[in-house]
Amino acid sequence: MAVYTEVTDEDLAIFLATYDLGAVLSCKGIAEGVENSNYLLHTEAGYFILTLYEKRVNETDLPFFLGLMEHLAERGITCPQPVKNRQGEALGRLCERPAVIVTFLDGMSVKRPDPKHCAMVGEGLALLHRAGEGFAITRRNALSIDGWGPLARASEARADEVLPGLAVTIAEELAWLQARWPQDLPRGVIHADLFPDNVFFLTGKLSGVIDFYFACNDTLAYDIAICLNCWCFEQNGSFNITKGMGLINGYERVRKLSDAEIDALPVLARGAALRFMLTRLYDWLNVPPGALVKPKDPLEYVRKLRFHQHVTSARDYGLLR
Amino acid sequence: MAVYTEVTDEDLAIFLATYDLGAVLSCKGIAEGVENSNYLLHTEAGYFILTLYEKRVNETDLPFFLGLMEHLAERGITCPQPVKNRQGEALGRLCERPAVIVTFLDGMSVKRPDPKHCAMVGEGLALLHRAGEGFAITRRNALSIDGWGPLARASEARADEVLPGLAVTIAEELAWLQARWPQDLPRGVIHADLFPDNVFFLTGKLSGVIDFYFACNDTLAYDIAICLNCWCFEQNGSFNITKGMGLINGYERVRKLSDAEIDALPVLARGAALRFMLTRLYDWLNVPPGALVKPKDPLEYVRKLRFHQHVTSARDYGLLR
Numbered sequence: 001m002a003v004y005t006e007v008t009d010e011d012l013a014i015f016l017a018t019y020d021l022g023a024v025l026s027c028k029g030i031a032e033g034v035e036n037s038n039y040l041l042h043t044e045a046g047y048f049i050l051t052l053y054e055k056r057v058n059e060t061d062l063p064f065f066l067g068l069m070e071h072l073a074e075r076g077i078t079c080p081q082p083v084k085n086r087q088g089e090a091l092g093r094l095c096e097r098p099a100v101i102v103t104f105l106d107g108m109s110v111k112r113p114d115p116k117h118c119a120m121v122g123e124g125l126a127l128l129h130r131a132g133e134g135f136a137i138t139r140r141n142a143l144s145i146d147g148w149g150p151l152a153r154a155s156e157a158r159a160d161e162v163l164p165g166l167a168v169t170i171a172e173e174l175a176w177l178q179a180r181w182p183q184d185l186p187r188g189v190i191h192a193d194l195f196p197d198n199v200f201f202l203t204g205k206l207s208g209v210i211d212f213y214f215a216c217n218d219t220l221a222y223d224i225a226i227c228l229n230c231w232c233f234e235q236n237g238s239f240n241i242t243k244g245m246g247l248i249n250g251y252e253r254v255r256k257l258s259d260a261e262i263d264a265l266p267v268l269a270r271g272a273a274l275r276f277m278l279t280r281l282y283d284w285l286n287v288p289p290g291a292l293v294k295p296k297d298p299l300e301y302v303r304k305l306r307f308h309q310h311v312t313s314a315r316d317y318g319l320l321r
Numbered sequence: 322m323a324v325y326t327e328v329t330d331e332d333l334a335i336f337l338a339t340y341d342l343g344a345v346l347s348c349k350g351i352a353e354g355v356e357n358s359n360y361l362l363h364t365e366a367g368y369f370i371l372t373l374y375e376k377r378v379n380e381t382d383l384p385f386f387l388g389l390m391e392h393l394a395e396r397g398i399t400c401p402q403p404v405k406n407r408q409g410e411a412l413g414r415l416c417e418r419p420a421v422i423v424t425f426l427d428g429m430s431v432k433r434p435d436p437k438h439c440a441m442v443g444e445g446l447a448l449l450h451r452a453g454e455g456f457a458i459t460r461r462n463a464l465s466i467d468g469w470g471p472l473a474r475a476s477e478a479r480a481d482e483v484l485p486g487l488a489v490t491i492a493e494e495l496a497w498l499q500a501r502w503p504q505d506l507p508r509g510v511i512h513a514d515l516f517p518d519n520v521f522f523l524t525g526k527l528s529g530v531i532d533f534y535f536a537c538n539d540t541l542a543y544d545i546a547i548c549l550n551c552w553c554f555e556q557n558g559s560f561n562i563t564k565g566m567g568l569i570n571g572y573e574r575v576r577k578l579s580d581a582e583i584d585a586l587p588v589l590a591r592g593a594a595l596r597f598m599l600t601r602l603y604d605w606l607n608v609p610p611g612a613l614v615k616p617k618d619p620l621e622y623v624r625k626l627r628f629h630q631h632v633t634s635a636r637d638y639g640l641l642r
Contacts, residue, residue: 008432009522025427025523028361029352040349040361042427047368106346106363111329201330202346 005037018085021045047104052097064139075131078208107200107207115246120206122250132189141216151278182264190223195230221261225268245318265314277301326358339406342366368425373418385460396452399529428521428528436567441527443571453510462537472599503585511544516551542582546589566639586635598622
C-alpha cells in the first residue's frame with residue numbers, strides 16, 4: 001500500500017482546473033500500487049484514479065505507459081484510460097511530481113485464484129500480447145537478465161541476513177541463467193507484472209487489467225513464466241499443476257506457443273522467480289525510514305525458484321503436449 | 322493511514338449477500354482513519370465506506386457510535402449513515418471483526434484551514450452539540466482527565482527519549498490540571514476528535530463531519546478547547562488569534578458560552594493539548610512491528626501546551642468580551 005505524497009485540497013483544485021472534469025468532490029488516498037501515490041478522485045464528472053509518480057518511476061517512460069494503455073484499449077483490452085487536460089495532454093504535474101488522471105475501473109482482484117481464474121488470466125495475457133502489436137513506442141526491460149546482475153550485487157553483502165547461503169544461491173542461479181537465457185523467442189509488449197492484484201474480475205469473468213508500470217518490450221513467453229510464478233502456487237508453497245494447465249491452455253486458446261517457447265518455459269520461470277526474489281530482497285534490505293509500505297517476503301520466491309530448479313520440462317507446469 | 326485487515330473478495334461477497342446493496346463492483350483500501358480498516362466500496366447500489374473495527378475500538382461502544390450518527394443526521398447534521406442489512410442490523414462481522422457499511426460522504430478536508438474555515442467549524446461544532454441533545458445512549462470519555470494518569474504512567478519511563486524533561490512536564494501539568502479541572506460546566510455529546518481531517522468542505526461551505534469514534538458525553542466547552550488546538554495553530558507552531566476568534570464567534574452564533582465556560586477555556590485547552598500529547602507519545606513509543614501507520618509527532622502538542630500555559634484568559638484565544 002502506498003500514499004507517499006499528500007496532496008492538499010488547494011493544490012488539487014488548481015490541478016483540476018486544467019481539466020474538464022468539474023469541481024473536486026472528494027479525493028482519498030488508496031492502498032494500491034507500491035511505486036506511486038494513488039488517490040480515488042470523485043469530481044462532478046465521475047470517479048477517477050489520480051496517480052502521482054514517485055521517484056522510482058522514470059519520467060521518460062511515462063509516454064510509453066500512457067500510450068500503451070490507450071493503444072490496448074483501442075484494441076479491446078479493458079484498462080484504465082488516461083484523461084487529457086484542456087491542452088490535450090495526459091501528463092501533468094502536481095506537488096512537484098508527474099501526475100495523471102485515469103478512468104476508474106470497477107472490478108475485484110482475487111486473493112486465492114482457482115484454476116478458472118488462471119485460465120482466464122492465460123487467455124487475457126495472450127489477448128494483451130496480441131493487442132500490444134503495432135504499438136509505436138518501445139521500452140527496454142530494465143528488470144530482465146541484464147539488470148539482475150547489478151540488482152544482485154546491490155544486495156549481495158546482506159543477502160545472507162535474510163537466508164544463510166542466499167548470496168551463493170543467487171550468484172549460481174544467475175550464472176546458470178546467463179548461460180541459457182533464450183534470445184530468439186517471439187517478442188512484443190509484455191505486462192511484466194501481471195500479479196493477481198493487477199487483474200480484475202466481475203461476475204466470474206476477467207473484467208480488466210491495471211498497473212502497466214513495468215510493461216516493456218521483451219520475450220512474450222517470459223510474461224507467461226511470470227504468471228506461472230504469481231498465479232499457480234498455493235499459499236503453502238506447492239505448485240498447482242491444474243492451475244498451470246489452465247494458464248497455459250488459456251493462453252494457447254488465443255496464441256499457440258512454438259516448440260522453442262515451450263522448451264524455454266522452465267528457464268524463463270526460473271528467471272522470473274529470480275527477478276521477483278531480487279527486487280523483493282532489495283526492498284526488504286532497504287526499507288526507507290518512515291516507509292508506509294510493508295516489504296514483501298523475498299523467501300516466497302526463493303521457494304518458487306527451488307521448485308523451478310527441479311522442473312524438467314513444460315509438462316511439469318501442466319502442458320499436455 | 323490504515324488498512325490493517327485484508328478483506329478477500331470471497332469474504333466480501335459473503336458479507337454483502339446479507340445486504341440489499343447488489344453485487345460488489347470494487348473495494349479499495351483507503352488511507353483514512355488510524356484506528357480502523359476502511360475501504361471504499363462500490364456496489365450496484367452506489368458508493369459506500371466499509372469499516373472493520375480493529376482491536377483499539379471497544380465493541381460495546383459501537384451501538385453508541387452508530388446510533389449517534391443516525392441521531393445527528395435526523396437532526397440535520399451531515400455525517401455518514403450506517404446501512405442496515407436485511408435483518409435490520411447496522412453492525413455485522415467480517416474477517417472476525419465487527420464491521421459496518423456507512424454511506425459515502427463527498428467533501429474535502431482542508432490541510433491549511435483559514436479563519437473562515439475555523440468560523441465554519443465553530444458553528445458546525447455548536448450545531449453538533451445542539452443536535453446531540455436527547456441522544457439516549459451515553460458513553461464516558463475514557464480519554465478525559467481520569468484517563469490521563471494511567472496514560473502518562475504508561476509512557477513515563479521512556480518519555481524523556483522523546484524530549485529530555487518531558488516526564489516531569491507531564492507529571493506537573495497533570496497535577497496542575499487535576500487541581501483545576503472544571504466539573505460543573507454544561508455537558509452533552511461531544512465529538513472529541515474534530516481535527517481538520519474529520520471535517521469536509523464543498524464549494525466553500527462545511528459539508529459534513531466524519532469519524533465519531535471518540536465521541537462521548539463530556540463538557541461541551543472541552544470540544545471547543547480541542548478545536549482551538551487542532552484548527553487555530555499555524556504550521557510554525559504559533560497560535561493564530563484570528564482563527565481562534567473565528568472559531569469561538571462561529572460557535573457562539575449558535576450557542577452562547579456562559580461566563581464559567583469562558584473562564585475555563587484556558588484550563589480546558591491545556592487539558593486538550595495534554596490529551597493529544599499523551600496519546601501521540603504512547604503511539605510514538607509503541608509502534609507495532611510491521612505498522613503501516615506513521616505515528617504523529619507528540620512534540621507538536623508539547624509546543625501547544627506551552628502556549629496555553631502562558632494564556633491568561635480566553636481573550637488570548639480571540640474572545641472579544
